[in-house]
Amino acid sequence: MTTEIRDQSAEGAGLGREDFAIVLDNVKKSFDVKGRKAPVRALRGVYASIERGTMIAIKGDSGSGKTTLLQMMGALDTPTSGSVIVNGKDLSELSEESLTRYRAKTVGFVFQSFNLIPNLSALENVELAMEALNVPKSQRRIKSAELLRAVGMEDRMDHKPSKLSGGEQQRVAIARALANDPSIILADEPTGNLDTKTGKAIIELLRQLRKERGKTVLIVTHSNRAAKACDKMITIKDGILASEQKRTMIDHERGLKSTMREVLEVSGKVISKMFDADYTDFEAIANADENDLARILGDKGLARKIMTRAGNVQDEIDSEDDSDEDDEGKEEGDGQSG
Amino acid sequence: MSLVSRGIRNLFRNKARTAVVTLIVGFAIAIYLSASMVSSSISTNMFKLSASLDTTITIRSAGTSDFGMMGQSRGTMNESILPQIWSVSHVSTVDPIISEMENDQSSSTSGPGFARGNMVQGMDPSQPIFLTFGGTPTISSGRSLTSSDTEAYVAVIGEDYANTTGLSVGSTISLNGSALTVVGVYTSGTQFGDRTIIIPYETAKAVYNLSGMNTVYVTVESVGSMDQAVLDLKSVLGSSYDVAALSSSTGDRAGQMQSSIDATVSSSNFGKWASLLTAGAVMAFVMVLVIRERTKEIGIMKALGFKDSKIASQFVIESIALALIGFAVGVIIAQVGAPYFASMFIGSSSTTSATNTNGPSGRLMAPTLNFDTSLSSGLVASSLLLAVVLGVVGSLYPIITALRLKPAEALRHDH
Numbered sequence: 001m002t003t004e005i006r007d008q009s010a011e012g013a014g015l016g017r018e019d020f021a022i023v024l025d026n027v028k029k030s031f032d033v034k035g036r037k038a039p040v041r042a043l044r045g046v047y048a049s050i051e052r053g054t055m056i057a058i059k060g061d062s063g064s065g066k067t068t069l070l071q072m073m074g075a076l077d078t079p080t081s082g083s084v085i086v087n088g089k090d091l092s093e094l095s096e097e098s099l100t101r102y103r104a105k106t107v108g109f110v111f112q113s114f115n116l117i118p119n120l121s122a123l124e125n126v127e128l129a130m131e132a133l134n135v136p137k138s139q140r141r142i143k144s145a146e147l148l149r150a151v152g153m154e155d156r157m158d159h160k161p162s163k164l165s166g167g168e169q170q171r172v173a174i175a176r177a178l179a180n181d182p183s184i185i186l187a188d189e190p191t192g193n194l195d196t197k198t199g200k201a202i203i204e205l206l207r208q209l210r211k212e213r214g215k216t217v218l219i220v221t222h223s224n225r226a227a228k229a230c231d232k233m234i235t236i237k238d239g240i241l242a243s244e245q246k247r248t249m250i251d252h253e254r255g256l257k258s259t260m261r262e263v264l265e266v267s268g269k270v271i272s273k274m275f276d277a278d279y280t281d282f283e284a285i286a287n288a289d290e291n292d293l294a295r296i297l298g299d300k301g302l303a304r305k306i307m308t309r310a311g312n313v314q315d316e317i318d319s320e321d322d323s324d325e326d327d328e329g330k331e332e333g334d335g336q337s338g
Numbered sequence: 339m340s341l342v343s344r345g346i347r348n349l350f351r352n353k354a355r356t357a358v359v360t361l362i363v364g365f366a367i368a369i370y371l372s373a374s375m376v377s378s379s380i381s382t383n384m385f386k387l388s389a390s391l392d393t394t395i396t397i398r399s400a401g402t403s404d405f406g407m408m409g410q411s412r413g414t415m416n417e418s419i420l421p422q423i424w425s426v427s428h429v430s431t432v433d434p435i436i437s438e439m440e441n442d443q444s445s446s447t448s449g450p451g452f453a454r455g456n457m458v459q460g461m462d463p464s465q466p467i468f469l470t471f472g473g474t475p476t477i478s479s480g481r482s483l484t485s486s487d488t489e490a491y492v493a494v495i496g497e498d499y500a501n502t503t504g505l506s507v508g509s510t511i512s513l514n515g516s517a518l519t520v521v522g523v524y525t526s527g528t529q530f531g532d533r534t535i536i537i538p539y540e541t542a543k544a545v546y547n548l549s550g551m552n553t554v555y556v557t558v559e560s561v562g563s564m565d566q567a568v569l570d571l572k573s574v575l576g577s578s579y580d581v582a583a584l585s586s587s588t589g590d591r592a593g594q595m596q597s598s599i600d601a602t603v604s605s606s607n608f609g610k611w612a613s614l615l616t617a618g619a620v621m622a623f624v625m626v627l628v629i630r631e632r633t634k635e636i637g638i639m640k641a642l643g644f645k646d647s648k649i650a651s652q653f654v655i656e657s658i659a660l661a662l663i664g665f666a667v668g669v670i671i672a673q674v675g676a677p678y679f680a681s682m683f684i685g686s687s688s689t690t691s692a693t694n695t696n697g698p699s700g701r702l703m704a705p706t707l708n709f710d711t712s713l714s715s716g717l718v719a720s721s722l723l724l725a726v727v728l729g730v731v732g733s734l735y736p737i738i739t740a741l742r743l744k745p746a747e748a749l750r751h752d753h
Contacts, residue, residue, distance in 0.1 A: 068746075076641055077746035097645075103745070104643020115638045115749070119351050120344075132643040137340075180643070 018088030021184060021216040022050040022073055027082035029068055029239075042068045044239035045082070052183070055210045055217040057227035060236035066220045067188055069236065073218065074107045074186045075099045087183070104132045108177030110206075112189035114169040116161040122148060122172045123157040129179035147175040151205060167198035174205060178213075185209060187219045191226055203229045270297060286311035341648065345655030349663075359624050360663045363728075366617035367668025367721055372679030373610035374717055375672075380603050393430075393561055395568055397423065397554040398580045417550045419575060426570045428563035434551035435470060436460030436542040440513065440535055456499055456533045458513060460542020460551075463487040467494060467536050470555070473526030475536075480507035480522030487521075489540045494522040498532035511535065516545045614724065617664065621732030625657050629736040636740050637748025646741045653737045658729030665725035673713060 017023045027046045030039040042065045050056055060066045071077040072084050075091050084091045086106060094102060108129075109115075116125045126144035127137075135143070148157050151171040161169050170190060177185055187206060191199030203226050209215045219226060227233045235242035273296045279285050285293070286307055294303035349356050399413030423432050440456035459470060463483035467475050478497055493511060500506060500523045509520045518537060526532055542548070558567040564583060571581045629636070639649050672679070740748065 071746045074641070075745075076749065077744050100640075100643055100645055102643075103641060109641050111749075115634070115641075117635060117638065119347060128639075129642045131341075132639075132645075132648070176642075 017049075017085045019051075020049045020085075021052040021054075021087065022048070022218075023083075023085040024048040024069075024073075025083040025085065027069070027072055027079045027084060029065070029072065029077070030080045041239055043072070043079070046236070046239075046241055048234060048241065050216065050218070052216050053210065053214050054232060055207060055219070055230045057230035057233040058218060058220045058236060059222070059224075059227045059233055062222075064236045065239040066236045070186050070188050070218060070220050073184075074109060075102050076109075101133075104129070105180050106182050107184045107186055108180070108182040110170065110173050110177050110185065110187035110190045112192040114161065114166070114173045114193070116169055116172055116176075118161055121158045121160055122153060122164065122168075122175075125161070125172055126176045126179055129176045133180055135180075144175070144179065147178055148172065150178075151175045165198075166194050167201065170194060170198075170202050171205070174202070174209075178209070183216060185215050185217045187217065189220055189222070191221065191223060196225075199223065199226065282310040282314040282317065286314050341652050342655055345652045346659045348652075348656050349659055355624070355627075356660065356663075359620060359660060360667050362620050363617045363661060363664025363725075364667025364671055366613040366620070367665050367725065368671035368675060369613035369679060370610050370617070370724070371668060371672035371713060371717060371721055372676050373606040373613065374721075375676060375713070376606040377603060377610065378714075378717070380599060380606070393558045393564055395556040395558065395564070395571060395581060395583055397556060397571065397575065398552065400578050400580050402552065402580070414548050414552050415550050415554065415579070419579070420554070422574050423554060423556055423571065426567060426574055428558045428560070428567050429556055430559050431555075431557040433462060433465060433555040433557075434539060435553045435555055436539060436546065436548060436551050437470065437553060438514075438542065438546050456496075456535060458535045458537060458542065460537050460539045460546075463490075463538040467524065469526060469534055470553070471528075471534065473528040473532075475524040475526045477522050478525045480520070482522055482524075483536065483538055487538045487541075489544070490538060491516060491518045491541055491545075492521045492537065493518045494524055494536045495520055496532035496534050497523050497525040499535065513537070514545045514547075518545075614728075617661075618728050618732060621657065621661060621664075621728050622735065624660070625653070625733040626736045628656070629653060629733075629740050633740050633743070633748050633751035637743070637745050637751065640745035640748060650737045650741060654730055654733050657733035658726055661725040661729035661732070662722075665722055668721070668725075669713065669718060676713070 024046050027043055028041070029043040030041050032039050044065075046065075046069060058066045058069060068077065072079050072091075073086070075084075075094075078092065086102070091099065091102070116122075117128065120128065123141070123144050126147055127140040130140040130143065145154075145157060148154060148171075151174050153168060153171050153175065156164060156168055159168075161172070164172065170193075174185075174190075177187075185206065190202050190206070194202060203219075206217050206219065207229060210217045217230075219230060221227055274280075274285075274293075277288075277292060277296060279288055279293065279296075288303075288307055290300070290303055290307060293307065294300040297303050297306070397415070397419075399415050402413035417434065420432055420434060423429060436459070438458040438460075440458050457471070461467070461483075464485035467482055469475055475496075477494070480494070483492065483494055493513075495505060495511070500520075503511075505511060505520055507520055507522060510517050511520060512518075513535070518541070524532075524536075537545070539551070543550075556567070556571065558564055568581055568583065572579075575581060636649055640646075743751070
């Protein structure tokens with residue numbers, strides 16, 4: 001199963017972009033925030049290829065950019081740069097009208113706070129999604145009832161959201177997401193407002209959708225339990241995929257080591273030149289010809305500083321030697337007297 | 339559920355707010371309707387009113403009067419000034435008049451009338467007879483003067499005069515030595531006027547041996563043109579002539595009435611536009627609130643793939659429905675409270691001046707302004723259209739602003 005990150009991306013696997021449900025190609029998103037000079041970088045270059053019919057968990061801490069990523073995939077927002085390619089089509093190349101149709105037809109959303117229209121019944125909420133595509137009223141009604149039955153809400157169809165529990169509302173939201181038979185379900189924290197048991201049931205329902213209807217399901221979640229129920233998990237951290245971040249870290253580390261090597265090499269050369277000129281101990285450095293040392297180090301100020309420091313250190317050593325000798329003399333004297 | 343029914347159902351999501359808004363909009367529309375009724379009534383009455391007001395200007399030789407009273411002479415004016423008078427704008431009639439006293443030495447008539455003095459008025463016989471003293475003469479026996487009487491020695495006499503002198507149709511009277519046949523007797527209901535002897539203008543010239551008239555009565559098109567016409571006539575005729583409104587008090591009253599009417603019209607117009615503006619502002623404010631509250635809902639609809647035009651339509655329908663309920667409330671309030679609202683604009687001063695315009699000339703009638711406070715279908719239809727426009731305009735700005743948001747931004751919106 002081919003999912004996620006750069007080295008396993010479409011090209012890496014020898015597949016074309018059209019072979020995947022979703023391909024994210026260096027997706028970046030920045031926001032201007034009031035009171036901050038620099039824009040907030042919510043996504044810092046995300047690469048991923050998501051195979052059709054898989055159920056993927058996008059996991060990460062609050063503010064890591066996972067909801068933003070989901071919104072890019074659902075065309076609810078546009079990336080600052082990079083491409084979101086869904087079923088082979090680059091969303092940035094679609095007209096506003098095509099994007100509207102894409103939202104209605106290709107993706108179905110499930111939100112953490114359900115986002116049902118409060119003065120419409122469960123049935124009407126599901127119908128609403130079909131109204132966007134001008135589905136005739138009679139068909140809307142039949143299909144909505146069918147979907148609500150499929151999510152176990154057949155007895156609560158005429159209830160308004162305020163009369164439904166959280167779990168029931170989320171089931172209605174899932175039915176609504178399925179209304180126009182989209183190939184991709186994007187669920188943003190679908191269990192976030194639910195207790196563990198209900199959350200588990202909702203995840204099971206989404207799994208069932210993937211299995212029975214062949215939907216590609218992406219779930220943004222904090223929950224390890226929900227993530228584990230998915231086929232794959234993408235972890236996002238500070239706006240990039242964790243695996244991507246690790247790669248960056250290694251790059252930085254490699255860079256640092258190489259620089260360190262260069263430093264050591266230069267230092268070694270300097271030290272070797274100093275040894276060649278018999279500057280082998282502090283005393284020799286302290287008493288060195290300043291111009292000669294400056295020539296070796298390439299800096300007269302540095303030469304003077306090193307000579308002063310070396311002199312100080314030598315003085316310390318000398319004074320310690322003197323006190324050692326005194327102590328020895330004392331011990332001898334004491335021995336003699338004792 | 340259709341777009342329309344959803345839009346209307348949304349109105350009842352916050353029943354208290356909808357009730358308050360429809361009441362405010364209803365009152366504003368009621369004021370608009372009432373102000374429109376007042377304006378339209380005033381316009382209807384204006385014509386009657388203007389027609390009934392005395393718009394007569396008198397022209398005499400400088401320093402003279404009609405009757406040579408108070409030591410003044412009855413100056414005679416040359417008829418050559420008549421074309422000059424006609425040349426002035428807004429002049430609608432020009433009546434040269436000869437006024438003489440019947441109790442001259444030469445008059446042979448005697449009796450009580452002699453002692454009091456009776457006026458002889460020479461006028462164009464083709465015109466309906468009128469009295470310079472006021473009152474509206476109607477023929478009680480015989481006939482009036484006609485265009486065929488231009489140079490005839492005929493007279494129409496007042497009933498009072500006929501009674502005191504024993505004259506009747508067919509009798510002969512002698513004026514300045516000339517015999518004239520009485521062809522008609524008139525009555526005007528005023529004793530003063532019923533003693534005048536009306537004879538044809540040319541006959542008067544011949545009888546009194548005059549070369550022209552001693553007064554020209556000029557009427558202008560409307561009260562509003564009076565002042566300008568007086569100024570223009572003065573400028574055309576020069577200082578040898580006195581040009582004045584027939585009665586200064588009539589002029590004053592007419593002016594007062596005009597300014598009163600102007601004030602009423604402008605206050606009702608102000609009320610009309612202020613109420614419309616209020617209704618518009620309330621609608622816009624409420625729609626800003628509604629749309630701000632439901633921005634997240636707009637985000638949901640966008641996420642579900644609704645076109646912006648469909649989302650906008652839902653909110654515009656909601657706004658129009660709100661305005662239409664306001665309109666219905668407004669019509670009911672206006673129907674019940676129209677007289678009260680009308681009195682707000684008309685006030686008492688203008689009605690008073692409108693009903694007390696009896697001038698001394700008698701050419702003034704006493705018009706009463708009747709304000710029609712029933713709603714015309716045209717007015718209802720126009721305010722219905724206005725309500726729809728209010729609904730559309732009130733919702734357009736907030737919905738356009740909300741639709742500019744990306745779906746993700748709208749979804750993040752918490753009111």
